[in-house]
Amino acid sequence: VSEFRQNPATKEWVIVAPERAKRPDQFARAGERKPKPAFDKDCPFCRGNEAKTPPEVYRIDRDGDWGVRVVPNKFAALHPTQEPERVRENLYLKVQGFGVAEVVIETPEHHQTLATMAVPAVRDVLMAYLQRYHELAKDDRLDLITIFRNHGERAGTSLEHPHSQIIATPIVPINLRHQIERAQRYSDDHGLCVYCTILLQEQSLEARIVVESRHFIAFEPHASRSPFETWIMPHRHASVFGQITPHEIDDLALVLRMVLAKLYYGIKDPDYNYVTHSAPVDEEGVEYFHNFTEAHNPGGL
Amino acid sequence: VSEFRQNPATKEWVIVAPERAKRPDQFARAGERKPKPAFDKDCPFCRGNEAKTPPEVYRIDRDGDWGVRVVPNKFAALHPTQEPERVRENLYLKVQGFGVAEVVIETPEHHQTLATMAVPAVRDVLMAYLQRYHELAKDDRLDLITIFRNHGERAGTSLEHPHSQIIATPIVPINLRHQIERAQRYSDDHGLCVYCTILLQEQSLEARIVVESRHFIAFEPHASRSPFETWIMPHRHASVFGQITPHEIDDLALVLRMVLAKLYYGIKDPDYNYVTHSAPVDEEGVEYFHNFTEAHNPGGL
Numbered sequence: 001v002s003e004f005r006q007n008p009a010t011k012e013w014v015i016v017a018p019e020r021a022k023r024p025d026q027f028a029r030a031g032e033r034k035p036k037p038a039f040d041k042d043c044p045f046c047r048g049n050e051a052k053t054p055p056e057v058y059r060i061d062r063d064g065d066w067g068v069r070v071v072p073n074k075f076a077a078l079h080p081t082q083e084p085e086r087v088r089e090n091l092y093l094k095v096q097g098f099g100v101a102e103v104v105i106e107t108p109e110h111h112q113t114l115a116t117m118a119v120p121a122v123r124d125v126l127m128a129y130l131q132r133y134h135e136l137a138k139d140d141r142l143d144l145i146t147i148f149r150n151h152g153e154r155a156g157t158s159l160e161h162p163h164s165q166i167i168a169t170p171i172v173p174i175n176l177r178h179q180i181e182r183a184q185r186y187s188d189d190h191g192l193c194v195y196c197t198i199l200l201q202e203q204s205l206e207a208r209i210v211v212e213s214r215h216f217i218a219f220e221p222h223a224s225r226s227p228f229e230t231w232i233m234p235h236r237h238a239s240v241f242g243q244i245t246p247h248e249i250d251d252l253a254l255v256l257r258m259v260l261a262k263l264y265y266g267i268k269d270p271d272y273n274y275v276t277h278s279a280p281v282d283e284e285g286v287e288y289f290h291n292f293t294e295a296h297n298p299g300g301l
Numbered sequence: 302v303s304e305f306r307q308n309p310a311t312k313e314w315v316i317v318a319p320e321r322a323k324r325p326d327q328f329a330r331a332g333e334r335k336p337k338p339a340f341d342k343d344c345p346f347c348r349g350n351e352a353k354t355p356p357e358v359y360r361i362d363r364d365g366d367w368g369v370r371v372v373p374n375k376f377a378a379l380h381p382t383q384e385p386e387r388v389r390e391n392l393y394l395k396v397q398g399f400g401v402a403e404v405v406i407e408t409p410e411h412h413q414t415l416a417t418m419a420v421p422a423v424r425d426v427l428m429a430y431l432q433r434y435h436e437l438a439k440d441d442r443l444d445l446i447t448i449f450r451n452h453g454e455r456a457g458t459s460l461e462h463p464h465s466q467i468i469a470t471p472i473v474p475i476n477l478r479h480q481i482e483r484a485q486r487y488s489d490d491h492g493l494c495v496y497c498t499i500l501l502q503e504q505s506l507e508a509r510i511v512v513e514s515r516h517f518i519a520f521e522p523h524a525s526r527s528p529f530e531t532w533i534m535p536h537r538h539a540s541v542f543g544q545i546t547p548h549e550i551d552d553l554a555l556v557l558r559m560v561l562a563k564l565y566y567g568i569k570d571p572d573y574n575y576v577t578h579s580a581p582v583d584e585e586g587v588e589y590f591h592n593f594t595e596a597h598n599p600g601g602l
Binding site (some may be wrong): 003004135170178 | 523524
């Protein structure tokens, strides 16, 4: 029998219908994966084609070459040169498309993906996230920094070379604002972070834990919205992604890679998105929100 | 240059980037449309195959045969026999999957679609919506009735025979609750319905009106989330779909068919969803919400 389940943090209801459960081979995946070459001469993210991207804003070297490059997103709808001034016209409010959009090129090798990369290389990718978070957080005009990764066509990738994206905006999307407001109410009512409470509950239930390490836990939430929805959450209460320490990043690399390897090897490399849930930059340190990364199959949302 | 625009009703921000605008032939559409036969012997919704569906709960006759049939959805995750009791287990809340899911078979002819059907036949479809709304609204256990139509594979259709769907649930999705809360705040602040205010604003601007009739207006909102997003709104303030009168339905049939015909003939039959935005059944008559139907291309959401 099916049931509605409510996410206690957001109060969102989902329908869970075991009789309609997908088999592992039915998850959203755009056709068969073709073997990819280690180098594609037309790929702007491949080693040797660095001139095809805008100049890098950050890089991490590895083995005498670059390991991770961060470059501005050429095709972004946001532009760092516009002005974030609010303009009201009649009933309507607008702001120029000011913002920063960057691409994190995760490896020089075209055929890799995080699930197949060595843990130290995954760590470099996460260190690039962290460094860019801190750099972008210095700009007072930017209110929110979001990091995400689209894997596969159904997940919205346009380039197959492994990469993630960072977006920093002067506005906070209403869905995040609602998520935070609900967490605030819980904190007001209970004097506790609702996400800390969920974390403890899942540790005690054990059944939905995917992997747990010293600093992080990965679990499938009670009210998943999509197949293999997974939350990767720091044990330590921290409202924004940027509060994760370099030491904790070592541990996150292990956990993230293991979650992605389970998808890659265990259920045949389905398409996925992952995205950070992080409070706005100026809400760093608040008691009511807890940053985490959510991975899911795009089919279910 | 791109800009963020805020929907004044929901406070949702969207990015509008004219430099990234799609051409009409780039809207989400699952491949080329193949010509369809008027009758498909394997289609459970075709004339002559009535025994392949559960018994009808409602029908409207036309030309000595049925014109519209409403049948229970065989593949629903909701079941009318379960109990809508809330159960709390540890931190988590759940409810059995009680609810009603129905399919409105819009015509006996396989190859039609609302855009190509005669206005009186479209009117019959809308009258079936209205009649089922009133019938389902009598069940106190059902809090919300939503009517929607998915056209094309990218929009989520699994059967190509023209049909829409009705879902009645004992829960109110959090997104609708947030939408209503935002409208309540506007009503508290201004003593006006925010949707009535938008309607007047769009009438005075004129630029975004698609078509207007005696009782309805169809326009593209200022902060569209997806290509050709269109709101079809009654002039008369009414919080739920079921408050539309049979007389007004005549007029809605004209307007809806014209909007869909513009998509079908004007931009080559793209995939679309439409869905009613209607307050919960027991909020019929409230000042703060205004029912409307939203059509959009699935690609943009």
